[in-house]
Amino acid sequence: MFRLEKTDGKARAGVLQTAHGEVPTPVFMPVGTQASVKGVSPDELIEMKAPIVLGNTYHLVVRPGLEVIQQMGGLHKFMGWRGPILTDSGGFQVFSLAKIREMTEAGVMFSSHVDGKKFFLGPQEAIQAQNTLGSDVMMAFDECPPWPCDRERMAASLTRTHRWARICREEQDRIGHRNLLFGIGQGGDYGDLRAKSLEELQKIGFDGYAVGGVSVGEPEDLMMKAIDASEPHLPADRPRYVMGLGHPDQIVRMIGKGMDMFDCVLPTRVARNGTACTDTGPVSARKPTWTRDENPIVRGCACYACSRFSRAYVQHLIKAEELLGLRLISLHNLHFYLETVRQARAAILGGRWVEWSTEFLGRYHRGGKEQEKEKA
Template sequence: MSKEQLIPAEETAQQELTAPGDFRVCATEGGARLGMLHTAHGTVHTPMFMPVGTVGSVKSVDPRDLTEVGAQVILGNTYHLYLRPGDEVVARRGGLHKFNGWDGPILTDSGGFQVFSLAGLRNITDDGVEFRSHLNGSKHFFSPEKSIEIQQNLGSDIMMVFDECAAAGSDRDYTIQALERTTAWAKRCREFHPAGKNGQLLFGICQGGFYEDLRERSIEEITAIPFEGYALGGLSVGETKPEMLRILRHSAPLLPADKPRYLMGVGTPLDILDGIEAGIDMFDCVLPTRNARNGTLYTSQGKVNIKRAEFMEDDSPLDPNCDCYTCRTFSKAYLRHLYIAKELLSSRLNTIHNLAYFLRLAKDARDALRRGGFAEFKKSVEAIYGVNGE
C-alpha cells in the first residue's frame, strides 16, 4: 500500500492513531473533510473509494493490481460469501485476508441489501429474514446476530450492521417500519459484537428513505448507539439524482463529526464529489468494474466507449493523463480489439484503468483538500462530465 505525502497535521494525527477505530479529521473545506482512519490492517486516508469484491475478489484483477492502482480498502459481501464457499470455510483458511491474499483492510456489508432485493424469495420478521438462495433455492435465515457472526468469521476490519433497506418509492408506513427494524437490529448487532472485539470495527447504518424527517429520526436513533462509524444506506436504489442529492445534503452533516461517514453503493464520479462536498469520507460502487466489462471507460477527458469503430486504428493511449498499466502499455486500438474479440484480457485491462481513475479521483480530492482547492477541483471534473453526468 503506497504511503501518501502527509501534511504536518496529518503527521501528528497518524502518530495518534494507534487503535482500530481511531479517526481524525486533518483539514476541512466547507463540509468536505480530509481524514485518516486506523484499522487492524493499517491506516487509510479519506475521502476514499473502495473497490467492490463481492465474492472475495474484485472481478478480473488480483491483489497486485489493486495495490498498484492505489486501493486502500476492498469490500466483500456477507450474503455471497456465506453461500459460497461458506464463512466457516473461510475462517478455517485463516480469514478472508489470508484466503484472498489481500493484506490491506477489508469491509464487509451485512448482506441486508442482497437479502431484501430477493423479491419473492424472502420473508421479513422482527427476528430477521428467511430467504431462499438465488443459487439453488435452499432456505436460510439471517438474524442480526447471524450476519455479524458471518462477518466475524470472515475477519473483516469493518463490519456493517444488518439493516432493512426501503426501496425508492416505498410509502411512509413501510419506510417507518423498516427504520424501526433497522434501529432494533443495530442494537442487537452492537450487543453481539462489543466495541473493540477482535479489532473489528462495526458501523451503523442510517435509513429513512426519501423523507427528511425520517432520515433525521434514523440518524438520531442510530448515532445514539456507540458505533465506530456511521453510514447512509438506502440511496442509489432507483431514485432520481436530484432526490439522492436532496437526501444526501440533508443527512450527511447530521452524522457525527468525529466518526467516519460512509455513503453506501454510490456512485458515479460526480456522485462521489457531491458526497465529499457534503461531508462523506467513504464510498463504494460496482460501477467502475461493471462498466469496464461492458467497454465503458472513465478518463480525464470524459467517458470512452471502447467498442466504437473510431478506435480501430487509434494508436494513442486510452488516457494520456493516466499512468496505470493499461494506459502505459496499450493503445485504444488494442483495447478495442480485445473487447470485440471477447478476450478475457479485455476485462482485466479495462478494470485496471477504471479503478485507477476512481481511486485517483479520490486521491486528487484529498490533494485538493490539502491545499484548500476542492471547490475548484470539483468544478474541473464537472466541466468534463457535466453537472448531471456520470
C-alpha cells in the same frame, strides 16, 4: 480510530485506523463481492494503491460458506489481501436478491439465489458471520426497503432497523473483537426520518455511520436530497459512508457534501461492456475513431493499460471478446476512480477543494454533453 485532518468547506480529509492499516479518506473502495474484485488480482490492487476493499456477507455465506473461509484462515488469507476489508452485512442482498424470504422481527429466512438452500440472517447472525470473516469494518444489519416506499412503511422499517442496530452493537460488544462497526441510517425520501434514524443510531454508538438506501433506483435529485438531509446529523468525529454510490461526478459532489467513503461495482461492471471511465465521462472502446488510434485510453494516465497499450489494441481485444480487453479496461477504470479520490483528498488538504471540484465537474459534464452530440 478516525482522525479528521482538514476540512475545506464541507469537504473532509481524514484517516481511518483499522487492524490491517490506515485508510486515508475520502476513499473509494473497490468491490470484491465474492472475495474477488472482478478480473483484478490483489497485487494489481496494491499496484494501484487501493487502501481497502469491500466484501459481502450474503454472497460469502451462500458461497463458499463461512466454514470454508474460517478453515482457510479468514477472509484476508482466503483472498490473498493483506490490507483492510469492509464487509456489508448482507441486508441489502437479502431483500433484493434472495428468491424466497420470510421476515420476522428476529431476521430473515431466505433461499439462496444460487441453489435454493435456506439460510437465516439476522442482526446477531450478521455480526457473528462478519467476525468469522475477520473484516476490519463491519456493517450493522438493516432493512433497506425498495424505492419508492410510502412513509408509513418506511417508518415501520426504521423501527426494525434501529432495534437490529442495537442488537448488532450488543453482539459485537459481547464478542469483544477489535473490528470497527458502522451503523446504517435509512429513511428513504423523507428528510425528517433520515434525521431521526441517524440520531437514534448515535444513541447506540458506532465507530462510523453510513447513509443507506440511496442509489437504489431513485432520481439523482432525490438521492442528493437524502444526503443533504443526513449530513447535519452525522457526527464530525466519525467516518461517513455513502453505500453503493457509483458515478465519478456523484462521488465528487458527495465529497463536497461532507461524505468520506464510497463503493460501487460500476468500474468493473461497465468495463465488461467495453466502457472506459474518463474525466470527460464514459467512453465506449467500440468507437470507430479508436480503430487506428495509437493513443492510450486516456493520455497522461499512469495505469498499466494506458502505459502499455493503444486504443486500437484495446478495441481489437473487446471486439474479439478476448478476456484481456475486459481486464485492461477494468484496471484503467479502477485506477481512474482511485486517482480521482486521491486528487480530491489532495485538493482538500491544499485548500483548493472549490477550485479542483469545479474544474473536475465542469470538464466531466462538458465531455458528457459532447459525447451525447456524437451519438446523435
